Amino acid sequence: MRIGLTGGIASGKSTVSLYLASLGMEIIDGDLLAREVLVLYPEILTYLQDTYGDLIFQEGQLDRRALGRIIFQDEEKKRAYLDVIMPKIVEEARKRLKEAKGSFVVLDAALLFEEGLEKDVDITVTVFVPYEVQLERLLKRDGLTVSEAVSRIRSQMPLAEKKRRADHVVDNSGSREETYQQINEILKSLGFGEIKGQENEKKKKEEE
Template sequence: MIAGLTGGIASGKSTVSRMFVALGARLVDADQVAREVVEPGTEGLEELTAVFGKDILQADGQLDRKKLGARVFGRPDQLAKLNAIVHPRVRARMAELTREILEGDPRAVVLWDVPLLIEGGLVERVDVCILVWVPEKVQLRRLMSRNGLSAEEAMARIRSQMPLDEKRRYADYVIDNSGDLDWTRQQVERVWQALCDRRTGA
């Protein structure tokens, strides 16, 4: 079984992801894979430098993510070029990792942790979709505190993503992460039990 986990910026998705892993889920982290496919020596990084120039590299040959991010932020044409290079490689690597896990344990619950699960079309490739939800005001407060942003900057980042209330329409399970950790953990345990029941046909 493949369960897709998504949320919004500052929704606490990483915390929820760790809770599922502690219960036995096998994690495939899209952000981690996205870093892997553009490491020095990869075709992904070669293609990025061919399109965006070698000045997106640090002195040690690693990708300078901040510089690349500044290059594409607010420029849909440049972002589309970046996504066309990175996204297919991420999808292929995630599929490969998932195949390896399920070949080793056909009954495993593979958790795809993907920020843009819905926007990127990957929601169609998972068996269930789990959304980590918080009210927008909680996102705003957390983002300002965590990243040292002004309210305007934080809201711009939140508004650049699909609203969480819109993502709810795609979700089989919603975890409300606006309370304390115990409340979140209780919800995660309930969803985990439901996933195990679905897997066994209970």
């Protein structure tokens, strides 16, 4: 079973991904791939150096936060960057999906639908929160201005659209336990089997 996991910035996708990893699933992390391709394909760094130079490089090292501030404020620059890096990320993601040996493998990719990677998995899951919650969490997490936070959210496919396209939706606007319970129900429907600790927690609640 190949599961495509997606969501928007500050929606809690990483929380869900970590939980699935704790259950023993193999995770193909799109954010990690974005870092790895910079080493695997040096021409990407060359492009960034030639395009932005000292604006995003400090002592020869890429400042990803500085890069983000530039490209998320300018749609043309963002598209130019994605045109260079995304084909390599997609190539690596597809390669690793084919190489994966586990019964349940998760492709954790923010741009799952945008890059057509939903075609490479069996089912898709969107981690969803209302816009107001997403904005509040992003402001708190990254220390951005409201303008910067709004720009980053708007630079992605709306969460409502990702929700519409997904086979399953996890509403992450409540407690972490509520989120985990939704994931457990989805996994149960997919035949994942008993989740360790779930029965003990159920018995504990019944005793209380």
